[in-house]
Each structure stands twice: as structure tokens, then as C-alpha cells.
Amino acid sequence: MRYLITGGAGFLGVALANHLVNNGHAVRVLDDLSTGDPARLDRRVLFSRGDVRNVPTLWTQLQEVECVYHLAARVAVSESILYPQEYNDVNVGGTVALLAAMRDVGVRRVVLASSATVYGEQPSQPVHEALRPNPGSPYAASKIAAEQYLFTLGKLYGLEAAALRIFNAYGPGQRVPPAHAPVAPLFLKRALDGGSLVIHGDGRQTRDFVYVDDVVRGLAAASQTEAAVGQIINIGSGEETSLRELVRQIAAVTGREPAVLNNTSQGGVSRLVADLSRARQLLDYQPRTQLREGLRQLLAKDPQFGQQRAAA
Ligand code: NAD
Numbered sequence: 001m002r003y004l005i006t007g008g009a010g011f012l013g014v015a016l017a018n019h020l021v022n023n024g025h026a027v028r029v030l031d032d033l034s035t036g037d038p039a040r041l042d043r044r045v046l047f048s049r050g051d052v053r054n055v056p057t058l059w060t061q062l063q064e065v066e067c068v069y070h071l072a073a074r075v076a077v078s079e080s081i082l083y084p085q086e087y088n089d090v091n092v093g094g095t096v097a098l099l100a101a102m103r104d105v106g107v108r109r110v111v112l113a114s115s116a117t118v119y120g121e122q123p124s125q126p127v128h129e130a131l132r133p134n135p136g137s138p139y140a141a142s143k144i145a146a147e148q149y150l151f152t153l154g155k156l157y158g159l160e161a162a163a164l165r166i167f168n169a170y171g172p173g174q175r176v177p178p179a180h181a182p183v184a185p186l187f188l189k190r191a192l193d194g195g196s197l198v199i200h201g202d203g204r205q206t207r208d209f210v211y212v213d214d215v216v217r218g219l220a221a222a223s224q225t226e227a228a229v230g231q232i233i234n235i236g237s238g239e240e241t242s243l244r245e246l247v248r249q250i251a252a253v254t255g256r257e258p259a260v261l262n263n264t265s266q267g268g269v270s271r272l273v274a275d276l277s278r279a280r281q282l283l284d285y286q287p288r289t290q291l292r293e294g295l296r297q298l299l300a301k302d303p304q305f306g307q308q309r310a311a312a
Helices: 011-022 055-061 076-080 083-103 138-157 183-193 212-224 243-255 277-283 291-303 303-311
Strands: 003-008 026-031 045-051 067-070 109-115 160-166 168-170 195-201 209-211 233-237 260-262
Touching: 011 026, 011 212, 026 055, 026 183, 026 212, 067 083, 067 212, 067 233, 076 083, 076 138, 076 209, 083 109, 083 138, 109 138, 109 209, 109 212, 109 260, 138 160, 160 212, 168 183, 168 212, 168 291, 183 195, 209 212, 209 291, 212 233, 212 277, 233 277, 243 291, 291 303
Parallel strands: 003 026, 003 067, 026 045, 067 109, 109 160, 160 233, 168 209, 195 260
Antiparallel strands: none
């Protein structure tokens, strides 16, 4: 197949693009490099720098494409509270621009990278796709809006659309920016550099940490399976892990006991773990990498941690 991946120079995009070219597909990437880095893309991937909200750019990029993965987005929950308008512009506006350009060019298949944050606080776990979303941040709200546009415009324009609600992905290649960093690589970095680790809330809150290779297999299956069309599908590990447990696992793989500071500020939703029934049924999806092994691989394969280990 011929694919376009928006946001394909980011953490998940690079992993997906490289997986697809390794499996014989032709892949183009469109990314504005606001946070992405194309250096890790396989040479066979055709990279272009551009904004996903720019429809004429999309017209060019969509030529000859059979399926689009829409990953371009602003992705930090805490940052979205500071800049809701920007999150709306990119995450919602970018999705609408893409769908309109797909209609214009005649590209029919699209897979949206949505997020488990749309569930918010729920009365019971694990969360399944039929639950009513309860967004707790502009980021989560932007992802629900993107899903709604995907299926509304998808129906109107005759598109074959699927949305994957991805849980807390982690793995090699994930950035650890100075602010609003994702928790798994941030804690690993702190453990290695001997700094203290700040947990917001009491650390009993749970999340579903899913290794990047599992996410990539879910994404790949979603574009290649008829049954995914018109569906929202959870992609997670199905394992519920508290932040305290994450710290214990990181201590085990690094051999270092990080100092933990509890910050009394709000730590997000109290529990979040994926019900994977639909992913199993429709995509034959089965997560393969458990947290301990995923952290080991992150430590072994990501150069930013390799250098840190060597320096320690
Ligand atoms: P990322 O920040 O590494 O990747 C996003 C990419 O989009 C970056 O390369 C960035 O430069 C690009 N981008 C941002 N604005 C753009 C614009 N206007 N035009 C073109 N490119 C733009 O994030 P990621 O973790 O790889 O996430 C990829 C997608 O998966 C996002 O849509 C995110 O919301 C979703 N997702 C990720 C996770 C996770 O845990 N990583 C969980 C749920 C959903």
C-alpha cells in the first residue's frame, strides 16, 4: 500500500513509518517538525516538512496515497490546559483540513491516532469503547472532537475511517522535553541521573503502559483489516499499573532506587486501563511486551539512556 503519515517524524510516527517500509509499503511523512525529528526515519521514507492544516500542501502529499495515518497533533495533557486554543487549532483543525483534502483528492482510507484520555474519570475499569467519554483536558476534548469529525465527515465523504484510542505508549525514541514530559521515560531518566522523581498525587493512580511495538502492530492492523472501518478501538497493554509500581519496575531495571517526592497537586484520573476485547476481536491484537521487558528494551535501545548509563 501507499501511505501518508501525518506527524510521522514523532515518536509513534517514526516507529510506524519504519515498520511499514520494512514490510514493503511505500511511505510518505508530513510533519512540521514542531517537536518531531526525521533523522530516525528509514531512508526509504519520503519526508516533507509542512503543516497538516495547510490544505494545498495536503493535496500534493495525498497524490497516489491509498491510506492516511493521522498522527500530527499537540500531545501533552498538561500543556493543553495552558494553550487550549493551539490544541484545538492543530488537533481539531488539522483533522478537518486533512479530511477535506482527502475528499478533494479522492483518498478514502484513514486511521486516526486518538487517545485513551478521552475516557477521563470512569466509574469502572477496564474501559471499553462504548463508555461515554469524560474528557478532563483540552487535549482529551480535542481528540473527541477529532473522532467526531472523522466519523461525521467520513460518512459524508464516503471515507473508510477508524480511530484507535491509544493508552500510555512508551519506548525508544520518545522525547523527554524539559516540560510536560511523558511519565515513563521521564522517570527512567531521573532514576539514571540520580535526580528525584516527582509524582503528582499519591502515586496510587493507575495507567495502562503499552510498548511502542504493540501500538505499531495495532496501527498497522487497523489499515489492513476491513473490520476496523467505522470503529473506535482501544490499543493498550490491558495491564493496570500504578505510578508507584512503575517506579518499582524502573528501580528493578536500572538497579537504582530513585528518591520520590509526592506533589499534592492533582495526579489526573484515578484509574485507567484498556478493555482490549474489541481490538482482539477486530484486529486480532494481542500485546506482546510486558512493562518490565519494555522498560529493559527502552533502556537498551534508546541512545539517550545509553549515554546516560555510560556517563553514570
Ligand atoms: P509526538 O509529539 O512525538 O508526534 C507528533 C508529531 O506531530 C510531531 O512529530 C510533531 O512535529 C508533529 N506535528 C505537530 N503539529 C503539527 C502540524 N501542525 N503539522 C504537521 N505536523 C505536526 O507524539 P506521539 O507520541 O508520537 O503521538 C502521535 C499521535 O498519537 C498523536 O496524535 C497523539 O495524540 C497520539 N497518541 C499518543 C499517545 C502516546 O502515549 N504517545 C497516546 C495516545 C495518543
